[in-house]
Amino acid sequence: MAAADESSRPFAGLSDVSISEDIPVEGDISVPVGPSRRDDEFSTLDEPVKETILRDLRAVGNKFIHVLYPKRSSALLRDWDLWGPLLLCVTLALLLQGGAADSDDQGGPQFAEVFVIVWFGSIVITLNSKLLGGTISFFQSLCVLGYCIMPLTAAMAVCRIVLFGGSGPVSFAVRLVVVTVSFGWSTFASTAFLADSQPPNRKALVVYPVFLFYFVIGWMILAFAPSQ
């Protein structure tokens, strides 16, 4: 127990969900009650809509960069959002369409199936890590798992482009390499963020489901076969 406490202390800041004051609050639509209360208060009410959207998009893009360079920073954990995961999940599910969907059956995963696997899978992994005694909050974990699908979504886009060229052994080899690399990337990135929230003697138990999750998504991407 003492060891667990000691190990969690350096990362005690990670579990702090509250947004520190130097970061602008995103998506805050609360109206100041009286203008006399604080005039210099940061208000999002009278700014152009474009700015609001751009700020949110910038926050999402910022997190994408964090996934691409998975340093052990807490930026992805501190202020979570689910916009990025939603975007990635929808993109992935849309890219996986049009495969064997036109033919009668025996097809690849349908849109809803991809959606369910991604969301249900990350919820189950999150519950698993919470049950094992993780210090990370529920939505932080969902956010990390969702954002870390990005390499795999990129791999799916590459696979679609490769498949335009034909589906011979060469294209399969290219796809295999791309999917393997992005699978490793996803797993590495997500464990870099998630593993620190666990007691050291349970890390493997938390990492294994994450591995399985990205492996299954990787398989769906690799097994995607377009209809002729």
Next chain:
Amino acid sequence: MASTKDPFEFQDFEETGNLLETNRDAVTISIEDEDIKPEEQRKATSLTPDEDPLDTDDKTELLGGQRKSVPFWTFEYYQRFFDVETHHVKERVIGSVLPWPGKNFIHTYLRRNPDLYGPFWICTTLVFAIAISGNIANFLVHSGKPNFKYTPEFQKVTIAATAIFSYAWFVPLALWGFLLWRNKTIMNLVSYSFMEIVCVYGYSLSIYIPAVILWILPFEWLRWCSIVVALCLSGSVLVLTFWPAVRDDHPKVIIAIMSAIVVLNALLAVGCKAYFFSKPEPVEKVDNSALKDVTKALSST
């Protein structure tokens, strides 16, 4: 329900261990002499409340941290079933793969701490292993054929999940109910809780994961060999574990329950082999619709 039972289970277990060692003779007599049996039973059960207060006090002091009885709708209740560490899970998986005569899986590895982590993730892994390797095997068999068109066969995941998870939950449930009923009629010294039975069943499936991955290779003899090996290993884990629980029963009941355990296990293995790794004809319209009918009929039942 289970939460109120928990402290008693621990106590009961200790006591049964003692009784097993000291009073073996008395127990065997009680089975043969039907008339004496109820009295014996009453005596044995009346032992339990006598020792209860002291014992439970000890236990609650010792295990106060982790064995609080919390209601089942709270998060902490389920945290109890994930109170394992990496080396525990490793030991349990190895223990379920390499059964040893005289080593009871529940007594040796679980030690009153059954977990759900292992069963759940072993089942999930097995589901995807079956679906993926079945798909790859199908591809390897047909890859040269001219009219073969590769499909990911995603519906196999759903079917495999239904089969595996219902095996891993309903069979333990039935077994638990049966053992409970037999405990009422015949005094039995070893009783397992539902979670322990689920845990044993979940871990006993772990040997099938490497076996299923071996099934990718398109050699029938290799598949049957690995099925037999996996069946022997996981079947013997189950039989060795449940043997003490039914040992004092009638021979007919022992044979029935043991063969039911083994047959269900074999049915799962052979069923998976037949369904996911069979050699269907090259895909044609007629076959397709026939297969669809079969799956529809299966799913509707």
